[in-house]
Amino acid sequence: MSNPAIKTSLNNDVAIYPLKPHGHPLMGVASPSREEIRAKLLTDKIRHISMADIDALPILNAMSHMAFQARNLARASQIFEAMLRDQQCGIFLCLAGSLISTGLKQIIVEMIDNNMIDCICSTGANIVDQDFFEALGFSHYRGHIDIDDNLLREASIDRIYDTFIDEEELRICDDTIRQITDSLPPKPYSSREFIKHMGQYLVKQNKGQDSIVRKAFEKDIPIFVPAFSDCSAGFGLVHHQFENRGKPMVTLDSARDFLEITEVKLAAGESGIYMIGGGVPKNFVQDTVVAAEVLGKEVNMHKYAVQVTVADVRDGALSSSTLQEACSWGKVSMTYEQMVYCEASLAVPLISAYGLQSGAAKGRQARRFAKLFKD
Numbered sequence: 001m002s003n004p005a006i007k008t009s010l011n012n013d014v015a016i017y018p019l020k021p022h023g024h025p026l027m028g029v030a031s032p033s034r035e036e037i038r039a040k041l042l043t044d045k046i047r048h049i050s051m052a053d054i055d056a057l058p059i060l061n062a063m064s065h066m067a068f069q070a071r072n073l074a075r076a077s078q079i080f081e082a083m084l085r086d087q088q089c090g091i092f093l094c095l096a097g098s099l100i101s102t103g104l105k106q107i108i109v110e111m112i113d114n115n116m117i118d119c120i121c122s123t124g125a126n127i128v129d130q131d132f133f134e135a136l137g138f139s140h141y142r143g144h145i146d147i148d149d150n151l152l153r154e155a156s157i158d159r160i161y162d163t164f165i166d167e168e169e170l171r172i173c174d175d176t177i178r179q180i181t182d183s184l185p186p187k188p189y190s191s192r193e194f195i196k197h198m199g200q201y202l203v204k205q206n207k208g209q210d211s212i213v214r215k216a217f218e219k220d221i222p223i224f225v226p227a228f229s230d231c232s233a234g235f236g237l238v239h240h241q242f243e244n245r246g247k248p249m250v251t252l253d254s255a256r257d258f259l260e261i262t263e264v265k266l267a268a269g270e271s272g273i274y275m276i277g278g279g280v281p282k283n284f285v286q287d288t289v290v291a292a293e294v295l296g297k298e299v300n301m302h303k304y305a306v307q308v309t310v311a312d313v314r315d316g317a318l319s320s321s322t323l324q325e326a327c328s329w330g331k332v333s334m335t336y337e338q339m340v341y342c343e344a345s346l347a348v349p350l351i352s353a354y355g356l357q358s359g360a361a362k363g364r365q366a367r368r369f370a371k372l373f374k375d
Contacts (some may be wrong), residue, residue, distance in 0.1 A: 037155040041164055048106035049349050056353035069342050076306040076338040077348075077354035083153040083272035083304045084116060084360035090268025090284045090367055092302075093245030095122035098160045100130035101140040102345045103213060107352050112215045116194045117274070118367040119264050120216060120223040121281040124231025127213060127223060128177065129170065132198055133232070135208025136176060138169040170232060176201075177236025180374055186248035190256040191225040193375050194233075220368035222264060226257045258284060262291040264369045265299065272304030273332070274342050274351075278311055278321075286332060301327070305337040308347045 005259070028224075032040070056077070064074035083089050093111070100108075111117050143164035152159055156167040181203055182275050197215025202208040216223050229237055229252065265271055265288035275282050285302075292299040313322055327334045340347050355361060 034155050037151060038157065038166075041152075041155070041157055042141050042166055046101065046103050046140040046142060046163060050106045050118065051110050051349065051353040051356050054349050054353040055357075056350050057357050060350060060354050063086070065288045067152075069340060072338055072340045073342060073347055073350065076308070076340045076366060077351045079304055079306050079336045079338050080272075080274060080351050080355045081358045081360040082336060083274070084301070084355050084358075084364055086270060089270045089272050089303060089363070090118045090264070091116065092264075092273045092368070093117040093120045094273060094275040094277070094281035094285055095120065095126045096275075096279040096281050097123075097344060098125065098130070098163075099276060099344060099348075100126050100134065100212070101160050101163050101165070104345065104348055105134065106129060106157045106210070107349055108212050109210055109215050110231045110356070111352055112212070112219055112221060114361045115219075115364045115366045116352070116355060116361045118163055118221060119261070119369050120212070120221060121261060121285050122223065122225050123277075123281060124225045124228050124233050125228070127195065127225050127231070128198075129165075129173065129232045132176075132202075132208070133165075133170065135202050135211035135213060136169075136173060137207065138166065138173070140165055174235040174239075176328065177233050178239045181236055181240040181250045184250050185309065186244070186250055188251045188253040190253055190260050191228040191371070192222045192257065192260055192370070194228070194250075194252065195223045195225065196370070196375065204372045217370075219366060220370035221366075222260070222373070224257050224261050224281075224284070226254050226261075226284050228252050228254075256279045258287070258291060260373065261285065262288045262295070263372055265289065266292055266297055267369060268367070270300060271302050272336075273302050273306070275305070275307040275309075276348055278309055283298065284308070301333045303333050303336060305332045306340065306351065307338075308340045308342055308344050308351070310341060310343055 060074045060077045063070040066074075068226040083091050086088075093108070095108075122257060134140070141164040143159055143162050145162050148161075149159060152164070158165040158167050180197055184197060194219060199213050202211060203217070208214045213223065224237065225231075225233075227236070237250070237252065241251075261284055273285055287297055289301050322339055
């Protein structure tokens with residue numbers, strides 16, 4: 001007998017499966033076929049949370065009188081509010097980790113719609129494997145951590161912690177990137193320029209109306225992915241370059257990425273960073289201050305900075321390095337900065353909703369930094 005779902009009063013249309021032992025929904029199915037595995041596991045789609053689902057103000061105002069990460073979360077929300085109220089401040093959103101697959105896409109789209117961010121710097125997975133992937137009509141699914149990953153491999157299902165992705169659909173995403181690449185004049189591109197063409201593709205195909213890539217394209221918000229080949233885009237680009245060896249081809253120029261992000265910082269003047277995770281996006285945006293100085297330009301350190309992370313500061317790694325440490329490098333001012341040691345799916349909806357529901361974004365003008373570049 002297959003394992004029955006356990007209903008809860010939390011939400012009657014969400015099924016809770018016991019996790020141990022071997023508590024996935026195929027428990028008790030003897031030698032399921034590949035088709036049975038796929039049909040059973042690729043059914044329950046991840047639903048993206050909206051800021052309208054959250055009443056953030058009373059929660060965070062109450063947390064401001066608490067301690068530990070509750071107080072840090074409240075202060076981070078207040079700093080994000082201050083970024084939004086500062087009309088001279090350009091806001092960078094940094095995305096690292098698996099964020100879109102976890103259900104945070106709508107939060108980011110709503111920030112774009114409400115002029116709450118001006119530039120995005122991300123890992124490739126969030127922009128290509130997850131957002132662009134969903135824009136093509138595909139989905140991520142609620143999955144299980146207590147499952148045989150060999151079984152998933154045989155069924156062409158990929159797992160990100162407790163979410164599932166159809167590998168066959170990912171291959172379609174890879175090939176779509178190849179098609180876009182093949183359609184472009186052979187030359188070096190920044191990731192921003194390439195992602196602009198991805199946005200144009202979605203508009204032309206009438207797809208992805210709720211996509212970050214398409215929304216950012218329509219609002220002239222530049223998206224940078226400095227490690228662009230480290231995702232599904234890489235497979236499409238590898239195929240393109242393999243087929244065009246010895247001939248002119250499309251390439252990605254990470255140095256140009258760095259220059260263009262620095263040009264956004266110079267145009268922004270005062271700036272704030274809302275960092276979800278760490279890694280490459282965090283480093284590139286923070287380093288724009290130093291890069292501008294190398295270019296002989298006078299530029300202020302990032303005035304505001306919030307980072308949501310679960311990385312451990314004791315290993316000395318970039319992802320976990322504190323914003324106070326960034327001050328020693330001349331990157332981030334110490335006045336309005338806050339580290340929040342919390343998993344992103346918990347903290348980001350609250351911080352973002354606080355910024356919107358406080359009224360701080362009302363009347364904020366779109367900066368349209370993508371227009372800095374004449375491609």
